[in-house]
Amino acid sequence: MRITERGYTLYYYDGGGIDKIVYFFTENRGVLPAIAKGAKKSKNRFGGNLEPLNEVEIILYEKENREMPIIEKVNIINENFSLFEDFDSFNYLMTIADIIIKFTPHNIKQEKLYRLFSAVLSALKKGVNIEKLFSYFIIWFLRIEGMLPEFSRCYNCGKEFKNFEDFYVSEDGSSLLCSDCKSSKSIYIPSSFKIFYQLTKSMAPVECSSIEFKESEKIRKFLIKLLKIYGEKNLKSFKYLEKLSD
Ligand SMILES: [Zn+2]
Missing domain, CATH: 2.40.50.140 (Nucleic acid-binding proteins)
Structure with missing residues:
Protein backbone atom coordinates (compact mmCIF):
# COMPACT_ATOMS: atom_id res chain seq x y z
CA MET A 1 0.00 0.00 0.00
CA ASN A 80 16.16 23.90 7.36
CA PHE A 81 19.74 23.43 6.14
CA SER A 82 20.76 26.74 7.75
CA LEU A 83 20.14 25.32 11.25
CA PHE A 84 23.28 23.26 10.90
CA GLU A 85 25.67 26.10 10.29
CA ASP A 86 26.41 26.47 13.98
CA PHE A 87 28.12 23.52 15.67
CA ASP A 88 26.37 23.97 19.02
CA SER A 89 22.94 24.31 17.45
CA PHE A 90 23.59 21.14 15.51
CA ASN A 91 24.41 19.20 18.69
CA TYR A 92 21.45 20.54 20.63
CA LEU A 93 19.11 19.70 17.77
CA MET A 94 20.51 16.21 17.35
CA THR A 95 20.00 15.66 21.10
CA ILE A 96 16.35 16.71 20.72
CA ALA A 97 16.00 14.30 17.78
CA ASP A 98 17.59 11.55 19.86
CA ILE A 99 15.20 12.16 22.77
CA ILE A 100 12.17 11.99 20.47
CA ILE A 101 13.38 8.74 18.86
CA LYS A 102 14.48 6.97 22.04
CA PHE A 103 11.95 8.23 24.60
CA THR A 104 8.67 8.10 22.68
CA PRO A 105 6.73 5.13 21.29
CA HIS A 106 6.99 4.71 17.52
CA ASN A 107 4.12 4.73 15.04
CA ILE A 108 1.80 6.57 17.42
CA LYS A 109 0.55 10.10 16.85
CA GLN A 110 2.22 12.62 19.22
CA GLU A 111 0.19 15.71 18.53
CA LYS A 112 1.45 17.97 21.32
CA LEU A 113 5.06 16.92 20.93
CA TYR A 114 4.86 17.46 17.17
CA ARG A 115 3.57 21.00 17.65
CA LEU A 116 6.28 21.69 20.24
CA PHE A 117 9.05 20.44 17.96
CA SER A 118 7.75 22.41 15.02
CA ALA A 119 7.46 25.61 17.13
CA VAL A 120 10.99 25.19 18.52
CA LEU A 121 12.48 24.82 15.03
CA SER A 122 10.67 27.85 13.72
CA ALA A 123 11.75 29.94 16.74
CA LEU A 124 15.34 28.89 16.12
CA LYS A 125 15.09 29.99 12.51
CA LYS A 126 13.89 33.37 13.79
CA GLY A 127 17.07 33.71 15.83
CA VAL A 128 16.03 32.63 19.34
CA ASN A 129 18.99 31.32 21.35
CA ILE A 130 19.38 27.53 21.10
CA GLU A 131 20.22 27.02 24.78
CA LYS A 132 16.98 28.61 25.89
CA LEU A 133 15.05 26.68 23.30
CA PHE A 134 16.65 23.43 24.35
CA SER A 135 15.69 23.92 28.00
CA TYR A 136 12.24 25.08 26.90
CA PHE A 137 11.85 21.93 24.83
CA ILE A 138 12.93 19.62 27.67
CA ILE A 139 10.59 21.21 30.21
CA TRP A 140 7.65 20.86 27.83
CA PHE A 141 8.68 17.39 26.72
CA LEU A 142 8.71 16.17 30.34
CA ARG A 143 5.42 17.90 30.98
CA ILE A 144 3.72 16.40 27.90
CA GLU A 145 4.94 12.95 28.86
CA GLY A 146 3.59 13.45 32.39
CA MET A 147 7.06 13.14 33.81
CA LEU A 148 7.57 16.51 35.46
CA PRO A 149 6.82 16.98 39.16
CA GLU A 150 4.61 19.90 40.13
CA PHE A 151 7.01 22.66 41.19
CA SER A 152 4.75 24.15 43.82
CA ARG A 153 5.13 22.61 47.30
CA CYS A 154 7.30 20.16 49.18
CA TYR A 155 5.73 16.73 48.72
CA ASN A 156 6.55 15.80 52.30
CA CYS A 157 5.77 18.85 54.48
CA GLY A 158 3.86 21.13 52.10
CA LYS A 159 6.28 24.04 52.30
CA GLU A 160 5.84 26.41 49.37
CA PHE A 161 8.52 26.43 46.65
CA LYS A 162 9.73 30.02 46.51
CA ASN A 163 12.15 31.62 44.08
CA PHE A 164 15.79 31.40 45.13
CA GLU A 165 15.13 29.03 48.01
CA ASP A 166 16.89 25.67 48.13
CA PHE A 167 14.64 22.96 46.78
CA TYR A 168 15.23 19.44 45.48
CA VAL A 169 13.71 16.74 43.31
CA SER A 170 13.47 13.27 44.86
CA GLU A 171 15.87 10.59 43.64
CA ASP A 172 13.18 8.93 41.47
CA GLY A 173 12.28 12.30 39.92
CA SER A 174 8.65 12.15 41.01
CA SER A 175 8.37 14.80 43.69
CA LEU A 176 9.58 18.11 45.03
CA LEU A 177 11.33 18.30 48.41
CA CYS A 178 12.43 21.18 50.62
CA SER A 179 15.86 21.33 52.29
CA ASP A 180 14.45 19.85 55.53
CA CYS A 181 12.90 16.85 53.77
CA LYS A 182 15.51 16.02 51.13
CA SER A 183 17.73 12.95 51.30
CA SER A 184 21.41 12.73 50.37
CA LYS A 185 20.43 11.50 46.88
CA SER A 186 17.92 14.26 46.11
CA ILE A 187 18.74 16.45 43.12
CA TYR A 188 19.35 20.13 43.73
CA ILE A 189 17.21 22.53 41.67
CA PRO A 190 19.23 25.53 40.39
CA SER A 191 17.94 28.64 42.13
CA SER A 192 16.84 30.41 38.94
CA PHE A 193 15.04 27.38 37.52
CA LYS A 194 11.66 28.28 38.96
CA ILE A 195 11.46 31.61 37.16
CA PHE A 196 12.35 30.06 33.82
CA TYR A 197 9.97 27.17 34.43
CA GLN A 198 7.08 29.51 35.15
CA LEU A 199 7.74 31.62 32.09
CA THR A 200 7.78 28.58 29.82
CA LYS A 201 4.27 27.73 31.03
CA SER A 202 2.74 30.75 29.33
CA MET A 203 5.19 31.66 26.57
CA ALA A 204 5.59 30.30 23.06
CA PRO A 205 9.13 29.31 22.03
CA VAL A 206 9.47 32.35 19.79
CA GLU A 207 8.78 34.63 22.77
CA CYS A 208 11.78 33.21 24.63
CA SER A 209 14.07 35.88 23.15
CA SER A 210 12.91 38.32 25.78
CA ILE A 211 13.45 36.00 28.76
CA GLU A 212 16.49 36.55 30.89
CA PHE A 213 18.15 33.16 31.14
CA LYS A 214 20.41 32.96 34.17
CA GLU A 215 22.41 29.87 35.14
CA SER A 216 21.68 28.31 31.76
CA GLU A 217 24.38 25.69 32.19
CA LYS A 218 23.06 24.59 35.59
CA ILE A 219 19.50 24.48 34.31
CA ARG A 220 20.54 22.41 31.29
CA LYS A 221 22.44 19.92 33.44
CA PHE A 222 19.55 19.68 35.90
CA LEU A 223 17.10 18.95 33.07
CA ILE A 224 19.39 16.30 31.59
CA LYS A 225 19.50 14.61 35.02
CA LEU A 226 15.70 14.52 35.06
CA LEU A 227 15.62 13.13 31.51
CA LYS A 228 17.99 10.33 32.45
CA ILE A 229 15.80 9.33 35.39
CA TYR A 230 12.60 9.43 33.40
CA GLY A 231 13.98 7.79 30.28
CA GLU A 232 15.79 5.24 32.46
CA LYS A 233 18.85 5.52 30.24
CA ASN A 234 21.70 7.74 29.23
CA LEU A 235 22.02 8.86 25.64
CA LYS A 236 25.31 9.40 23.84
CA SER A 237 24.13 12.83 22.81
CA PHE A 238 23.77 13.91 26.47
CA LYS A 239 27.51 13.63 26.97
CA TYR A 240 28.35 16.50 24.66
CA LEU A 241 25.85 18.79 26.39
CA GLU A 242 27.10 17.82 29.82
CA LYS A 243 30.64 18.77 28.88
CA LEU A 244 29.59 22.06 27.32
CA SER A 245 30.15 25.05 29.57
CA ASP A 246 28.76 28.55 29.12
ZN1 LIG B 1 9.59 19.66 53.28
Whole structure:
Protein backbone atom coordinates (compact mmCIF):
# COMPACT_ATOMS: atom_id res chain seq x y z
CA MET A 1 0.00 0.00 0.00
CA ARG A 2 1.29 3.42 -0.92
CA ILE A 3 0.92 6.11 1.76
CA THR A 4 1.91 9.76 2.10
CA GLU A 5 2.98 11.31 5.40
CA ARG A 6 4.12 14.78 6.36
CA GLY A 7 6.76 15.47 8.97
CA TYR A 8 10.41 16.16 9.73
CA THR A 9 13.44 14.04 9.04
CA LEU A 10 15.16 13.41 12.39
CA TYR A 11 18.19 11.43 11.30
CA TYR A 12 19.40 8.36 9.47
CA TYR A 13 21.94 5.61 10.02
CA ASP A 14 23.45 2.85 7.94
CA GLY A 15 21.06 -0.02 7.55
CA GLY A 16 23.57 -2.58 6.33
CA GLY A 17 24.40 -3.10 2.67
CA ILE A 18 23.58 -0.06 0.57
CA ASP A 19 20.52 1.03 2.52
CA LYS A 20 19.86 3.70 5.12
CA ILE A 21 17.32 3.64 7.92
CA VAL A 22 15.66 7.03 8.22
CA TYR A 23 13.73 8.25 11.24
CA PHE A 24 10.95 10.70 10.49
CA PHE A 25 8.84 12.53 13.04
CA THR A 26 5.44 12.64 11.39
CA GLU A 27 2.25 14.54 12.06
CA ASN A 28 0.02 11.46 12.09
CA ARG A 29 2.23 8.60 13.23
CA GLY A 30 4.86 10.12 15.52
CA VAL A 31 8.30 8.58 15.05
CA LEU A 32 8.30 6.58 11.85
CA PRO A 33 11.39 4.59 10.83
CA ALA A 34 11.64 3.66 7.15
CA ILE A 35 14.15 2.14 4.74
CA ALA A 36 15.82 4.18 2.00
CA LYS A 37 16.92 1.53 -0.50
CA GLY A 38 20.26 2.20 -2.13
CA ALA A 39 20.72 5.51 -0.29
CA LYS A 40 24.37 4.78 0.54
CA LYS A 41 25.40 4.70 -3.10
CA SER A 42 27.10 7.93 -4.08
CA LYS A 43 24.62 8.49 -6.87
CA ASN A 44 21.20 7.77 -5.44
CA ARG A 45 17.69 9.01 -6.12
CA PHE A 46 17.33 10.70 -2.72
CA GLY A 47 20.14 13.23 -3.15
CA GLY A 48 20.16 15.65 -0.20
CA ASN A 49 16.49 15.03 0.58
CA LEU A 50 17.21 12.79 3.56
CA GLU A 51 19.24 15.39 5.46
CA PRO A 52 17.94 15.99 9.01
CA LEU A 53 15.40 18.56 10.18
CA ASN A 54 13.85 19.50 6.87
CA GLU A 55 10.08 19.49 6.76
CA VAL A 56 9.15 16.87 4.22
CA GLU A 57 6.46 14.97 2.42
CA ILE A 58 7.26 11.24 2.48
CA ILE A 59 5.84 8.74 0.03
CA LEU A 60 6.12 5.25 1.47
CA TYR A 61 5.36 1.76 0.39
CA GLU A 62 4.07 -0.32 3.24
CA LYS A 63 3.43 -4.07 3.32
CA GLU A 64 1.22 -5.42 6.04
CA ASN A 65 3.65 -7.95 7.44
CA ARG A 66 6.83 -6.02 6.95
CA GLU A 67 8.21 -4.20 9.94
CA MET A 68 9.46 -1.06 8.22
CA PRO A 69 7.99 0.74 5.22
CA ILE A 70 10.15 1.47 2.19
CA ILE A 71 10.67 5.07 1.14
CA GLU A 72 9.74 5.77 -2.45
CA LYS A 73 10.28 9.49 -2.43
CA VAL A 74 10.99 12.39 -0.08
CA ASN A 75 10.04 15.94 -1.09
CA ILE A 76 11.33 18.86 0.95
CA ILE A 77 8.52 21.27 1.85
CA ASN A 78 10.54 23.64 4.06
CA GLU A 79 14.29 23.38 4.09
CA ASN A 80 16.16 23.90 7.36
CA PHE A 81 19.74 23.43 6.14
CA SER A 82 20.76 26.74 7.75
CA LEU A 83 20.14 25.32 11.25
CA PHE A 84 23.28 23.26 10.90
CA GLU A 85 25.67 26.10 10.29
CA ASP A 86 26.41 26.47 13.98
CA PHE A 87 28.12 23.52 15.67
CA ASP A 88 26.37 23.97 19.02
CA SER A 89 22.94 24.31 17.45
CA PHE A 90 23.59 21.14 15.51
CA ASN A 91 24.41 19.20 18.69
CA TYR A 92 21.45 20.54 20.63
CA LEU A 93 19.11 19.70 17.77
CA MET A 94 20.51 16.21 17.35
CA THR A 95 20.00 15.66 21.10
CA ILE A 96 16.35 16.71 20.72
CA ALA A 97 16.00 14.30 17.78
CA ASP A 98 17.59 11.55 19.86
CA ILE A 99 15.20 12.16 22.77
CA ILE A 100 12.17 11.99 20.47
CA ILE A 101 13.38 8.74 18.86
CA LYS A 102 14.48 6.97 22.04
CA PHE A 103 11.95 8.23 24.60
CA THR A 104 8.67 8.10 22.68
CA PRO A 105 6.73 5.13 21.29
CA HIS A 106 6.99 4.71 17.52
CA ASN A 107 4.12 4.73 15.04
CA ILE A 108 1.80 6.57 17.42
CA LYS A 109 0.55 10.10 16.85
CA GLN A 110 2.22 12.62 19.22
CA GLU A 111 0.19 15.71 18.53
CA LYS A 112 1.45 17.97 21.32
CA LEU A 113 5.06 16.92 20.93
CA TYR A 114 4.86 17.46 17.17
CA ARG A 115 3.57 21.00 17.65
CA LEU A 116 6.28 21.69 20.24
CA PHE A 117 9.05 20.44 17.96
CA SER A 118 7.75 22.41 15.02
CA ALA A 119 7.46 25.61 17.13
CA VAL A 120 10.99 25.19 18.52
CA LEU A 121 12.48 24.82 15.03
CA SER A 122 10.67 27.85 13.72
CA ALA A 123 11.75 29.94 16.74
CA LEU A 124 15.34 28.89 16.12
CA LYS A 125 15.09 29.99 12.51
CA LYS A 126 13.89 33.37 13.79
CA GLY A 127 17.07 33.71 15.83
CA VAL A 128 16.03 32.63 19.34
CA ASN A 129 18.99 31.32 21.35
CA ILE A 130 19.38 27.53 21.10
CA GLU A 131 20.22 27.02 24.78
CA LYS A 132 16.98 28.61 25.89
CA LEU A 133 15.05 26.68 23.30
CA PHE A 134 16.65 23.43 24.35
CA SER A 135 15.69 23.92 28.00
CA TYR A 136 12.24 25.08 26.90
CA PHE A 137 11.85 21.93 24.83
CA ILE A 138 12.93 19.62 27.67
CA ILE A 139 10.59 21.21 30.21
CA TRP A 140 7.65 20.86 27.83
CA PHE A 141 8.68 17.39 26.72
CA LEU A 142 8.71 16.17 30.34
CA ARG A 143 5.42 17.90 30.98
CA ILE A 144 3.72 16.40 27.90
CA GLU A 145 4.94 12.95 28.86
CA GLY A 146 3.59 13.45 32.39
CA MET A 147 7.06 13.14 33.81
CA LEU A 148 7.57 16.51 35.46
CA PRO A 149 6.82 16.98 39.16
CA GLU A 150 4.61 19.90 40.13
CA PHE A 151 7.01 22.66 41.19
CA SER A 152 4.75 24.15 43.82
CA ARG A 153 5.13 22.61 47.30
CA CYS A 154 7.30 20.16 49.18
CA TYR A 155 5.73 16.73 48.72
CA ASN A 156 6.55 15.80 52.30
CA CYS A 157 5.77 18.85 54.48
CA GLY A 158 3.86 21.13 52.10
CA LYS A 159 6.28 24.04 52.30
CA GLU A 160 5.84 26.41 49.37
CA PHE A 161 8.52 26.43 46.65
CA LYS A 162 9.73 30.02 46.51
CA ASN A 163 12.15 31.62 44.08
CA PHE A 164 15.79 31.40 45.13
CA GLU A 165 15.13 29.03 48.01
CA ASP A 166 16.89 25.67 48.13
CA PHE A 167 14.64 22.96 46.78
CA TYR A 168 15.23 19.44 45.48
CA VAL A 169 13.71 16.74 43.31
CA SER A 170 13.47 13.27 44.86
CA GLU A 171 15.87 10.59 43.64
CA ASP A 172 13.18 8.93 41.47
CA GLY A 173 12.28 12.30 39.92
CA SER A 174 8.65 12.15 41.01
CA SER A 175 8.37 14.80 43.69
CA LEU A 176 9.58 18.11 45.03
CA LEU A 177 11.33 18.30 48.41
CA CYS A 178 12.43 21.18 50.62
CA SER A 179 15.86 21.33 52.29
CA ASP A 180 14.45 19.85 55.53
CA CYS A 181 12.90 16.85 53.77
CA LYS A 182 15.51 16.02 51.13
CA SER A 183 17.73 12.95 51.30
CA SER A 184 21.41 12.73 50.37
CA LYS A 185 20.43 11.50 46.88
CA SER A 186 17.92 14.26 46.11
CA ILE A 187 18.74 16.45 43.12
CA TYR A 188 19.35 20.13 43.73
CA ILE A 189 17.21 22.53 41.67
CA PRO A 190 19.23 25.53 40.39
CA SER A 191 17.94 28.64 42.13
CA SER A 192 16.84 30.41 38.94
CA PHE A 193 15.04 27.38 37.52
CA LYS A 194 11.66 28.28 38.96
CA ILE A 195 11.46 31.61 37.16
CA PHE A 196 12.35 30.06 33.82
CA TYR A 197 9.97 27.17 34.43
CA GLN A 198 7.08 29.51 35.15
CA LEU A 199 7.74 31.62 32.09
CA THR A 200 7.78 28.58 29.82
CA LYS A 201 4.27 27.73 31.03
CA SER A 202 2.74 30.75 29.33
CA MET A 203 5.19 31.66 26.57
CA ALA A 204 5.59 30.30 23.06
CA PRO A 205 9.13 29.31 22.03
CA VAL A 206 9.47 32.35 19.79
CA GLU A 207 8.78 34.63 22.77
CA CYS A 208 11.78 33.21 24.63
CA SER A 209 14.07 35.88 23.15
CA SER A 210 12.91 38.32 25.78
CA ILE A 211 13.45 36.00 28.76
CA GLU A 212 16.49 36.55 30.89
CA PHE A 213 18.15 33.16 31.14
CA LYS A 214 20.41 32.96 34.17
CA GLU A 215 22.41 29.87 35.14
CA SER A 216 21.68 28.31 31.76
CA GLU A 217 24.38 25.69 32.19
CA LYS A 218 23.06 24.59 35.59
CA ILE A 219 19.50 24.48 34.31
CA ARG A 220 20.54 22.41 31.29
CA LYS A 221 22.44 19.92 33.44
CA PHE A 222 19.55 19.68 35.90
CA LEU A 223 17.10 18.95 33.07
CA ILE A 224 19.39 16.30 31.59
CA LYS A 225 19.50 14.61 35.02
CA LEU A 226 15.70 14.52 35.06
CA LEU A 227 15.62 13.13 31.51
CA LYS A 228 17.99 10.33 32.45
CA ILE A 229 15.80 9.33 35.39
CA TYR A 230 12.60 9.43 33.40
CA GLY A 231 13.98 7.79 30.28
CA GLU A 232 15.79 5.24 32.46
CA LYS A 233 18.85 5.52 30.24
CA ASN A 234 21.70 7.74 29.23
CA LEU A 235 22.02 8.86 25.64
CA LYS A 236 25.31 9.40 23.84
CA SER A 237 24.13 12.83 22.81
CA PHE A 238 23.77 13.91 26.47
CA LYS A 239 27.51 13.63 26.97
CA TYR A 240 28.35 16.50 24.66
CA LEU A 241 25.85 18.79 26.39
CA GLU A 242 27.10 17.82 29.82
CA LYS A 243 30.64 18.77 28.88
CA LEU A 244 29.59 22.06 27.32
CA SER A 245 30.15 25.05 29.57
CA ASP A 246 28.76 28.55 29.12
ZN1 LIG B 1 9.59 19.66 53.28
